[in-house]
Amino acid sequence: MTIVTFVHPDGREQRIAADAGESAMQAATRNDINGILAECGGNAMCATCHVYVDAAWLARLPAMGGDEDALLDGTAAERRAESRLSCQIKLSAGLDGLILHLPERQT
Amino acid sequence: MTATATSPGQGAAPGVPHLDFDPFSIEFFADPFATHEELREAGPVVYLDTYGVYGVARYAEVHAVLNDPLTFCSSRGVGLSDFAKEKPWRPQSIILEADPPAHTRTRAVLGQVLSATAMKPLRSHFAARAEAKADELLARGSFDAITDLAEAYPLSVFPDALGLQQEGREHLLPYASLVFNSFGPPNRLRQEAIERSAPHQAYVAEQCRRENLVPGGFGACIHARADAGDITHDEAPLLVRSLLSAGLDTTVYGIGATVYCLARFPDQLAKLRSDPTLARNAFEEAVRFESPVQTFFRTTTREVELGGHSIGEGEKILMFLGAANRDPRRWENPDRYDITRRTAGHVGFGSGIHMCVGQLVARLEGEVMLSALARRVGSIEITGEVKRRYNNTLRGLESLPITITPA
Numbered sequence: 001m002t003i004v005t006f007v008h009p010d011g012r013e014q015r016i017a018a019d020a021g022e023s024a025m026q027a028a029t030r031n032d033i034n035g036i037l038a039e040c041g042g043n044a045m046c047a048t049c050h051v052y053v054d055a056a057w058l059a060r061l062p063a064m065g066g067d068e069d070a071l072l073d074g075t076a077a078e079r080r081a082e083s084r085l086s087c088q089i090k091l092s093a094g095l096d097g098l099i100l101h102l103p104e105r106q107t
Numbered sequence: 108m109t110a111t112a113t114s115p116g117q118g119a120a121p122g123v124p125h126l127d128f129d130p131f132s133i134e135f136f137a138d139p140f141a142t143h144e145e146l147r148e149a150g151p152v153v154y155l156d157t158y159g160v161y162g163v164a165r166y167a168e169v170h171a172v173l174n175d176p177l178t179f180c181s182s183r184g185v186g187l188s189d190f191a192k193e194k195p196w197r198p199q200s201i202i203l204e205a206d207p208p209a210h211t212r213t214r215a216v217l218g219q220v221l222s223a224t225a226m227k228p229l230r231s232h233f234a235a236r237a238e239a240k241a242d243e244l245l246a247r248g249s250f251d252a253i254t255d256l257a258e259a260y261p262l263s264v265f266p267d268a269l270g271l272q273q274e275g276r277e278h279l280l281p282y283a284s285l286v287f288n289s290f291g292p293p294n295r296l297r298q299e300a301i302e303r304s305a306p307h308q309a310y311v312a313e314q315c316r317r318e319n320l321v322p323g324g325f326g327a328c329i330h331a332r333a334d335a336g337d338i339t340h341d342e343a344p345l346l347v348r349s350l351l352s353a354g355l356d357t358t359v360y361g362i363g364a365t366v367y368c369l370a371r372f373p374d375q376l377a378k379l380r381s382d383p384t385l386a387r388n389a390f391e392e393a394v395r396f397e398s399p400v401q402t403f404f405r406t407t408t409r410e411v412e413l414g415g416h417s418i419g420e421g422e423k424i425l426m427f428l429g430a431a432n433r434d435p436r437r438w439e440n441p442d443r444y445d446i447t448r449r450t451a452g453h454v455g456f457g458s459g460i461h462m463c464v465g466q467l468v469a470r471l472e473g474e475v476m477l478s479a480l481a482r483r484v485g486s487i488e489i490t491g492e493v494k495r496r497y498n499n500t501l502r503g504l505e506s507l508p509i510t511i512t513p514a
Contacts, residue, residue: 029449029451029452032449037451038451038452039391039450039451039466039470040451040456040462040466041451041452041453041458041462042451042452043458043459043460043462045218045462045464045466045467046223046466046467047223070219070222070224071222071223073222073223073224074222074223074224074225074226074227075223107387107470107474
């Protein structure tokens with residue numbers, strides 16, 4: 001099991017347990033994390049599951065693909081160096097303890 | 108009803124439940140929900156004797172078929188007609204009716220032309236037109252929510268965004284209706300649509316040419332991608348055609364569905380009025396609830412196991428998207444229109460590599476139109492006969508007379 005913490009813009013933290021092989025987006029929607037919309041359902045088309053990866057974790061994530069990179073240009077909230085799409089973050093045991101910050105808005 | 112001679116398949120695999128209703132009949136279109144339930148409860152896979160095809164209506168199987176495009180292909184047509192056996196009625200689409208790797212290239216081009224980044228500069232103009240439309244309708248009070256709103260609003264923004272000339276736009280809705288009717292069997296809806304298609308096809312073919320598209324629009328952007336070498340100059344007009352086929356009627360039906368829902372469920376309208384930021388999800392939930400695009404076919408490219416049954420190669424499978432969107436295995440209170448529902452995962456826009464490439468345009472139009480209404484309208488009352496429009500693929504209304512009052 002992989003524990004992921006979502007930090008809301010107001011500082012509130014929600015800790016959830018992800019199943020093996022789930023994406024951070026799937027874990028978030030299954031646990032009803034409000035700041036993750038995922039309008040396209042995980043098909044990498046909408047950029048509404050945007051997260052800011054905690055600095056300590058950024059380098060430990062697999063590199064992003066070209067599609068994700070292009071989609072991040074379309075996020076509603078500001079794109080930053082630590083921006084990722086949570087549908088593209090597959091949760092492995094090595095990511096236990098991952099911290100993801102939620103943006104102000106997704107649309 | 109019994110199996111007909113038109114059966115394209117090799118007969119059902121043993122153990123698959125048979126159903127003999129006609130999924131392309133007016134009776135079914137008029138009220139599909141009881142039959143949807145029958146389909147879901149019969150089993151994970153059924154056989155539809157009327158056309159000799161398989162059907163899936165549960166969410167899990169519909170989602171699985173959509174997400175395995177190499178086994179369940181689109182290149183043999185996404186309607187009943189099998190392109191391996193029959194010539195398509197129009198030159199085959201190079202995106203909708205294509206498989207990887209050919210599909211990957213054309214999809215990338217349309218995906219970028221209609222990306223979230225591309226939507227940003229459109230938002231303020233689309234919103235302004237929606238505000239103006241809402242003001243105009245409120246001043247009128249009573250009107251037809253289909254022609255005067257669901258059709259009028261997309262017609263006021265989408266053809267311009269595409270970069271179409273002013274002349275001839277009256278062909279757009281009939282052409283789209285024709286395309287969606289063509290996915291059905293050779294019934295009256297399809298035959299009549301194709302018989303009357305010549306002028307609409309001629310208009311569309313002409314509009315797809317580069318010299319007829321206004322610079323800066325989606326169409327011109329597609330042609331520019333041919334200059335960049337991402338697609339050929341022969342392919343560009345066919346991709347423009349895809350936007351003309353699928354970009355207008357679908358949003359018309361989506362907006363129509365949302366207004367129809369809000370008119371029938373005043374508690375949801377009240378919720379939307381108290382928080383207009385729910386407009387985007389009110390639209391999305393209507394797409395789940397009514398599923399404007401009801402069905403698509405796939406064709407098996409090999410023998411495959413689906414829902415515990417072995418299905419042979421070259422079999423057509425009809426996916427009931429509308430039934431999957433109300434499958435109680437997936438959705439809590441599926442028959443309830445709930446604008447606060449977490450709608451992510453519905454298959455109203457499909458799923459996987461062929462998921463609606465224009466979904467962001469649709470959501471933008473839906474959101475700004477519904478938001479403009481939510482901030483102005485106090486009540487919506489249906490004041491006349493609600494008439495359904497029949498199409499082999501699309502579910503929606505012909506007429507929805509309503510009266511709205513100011514907030």
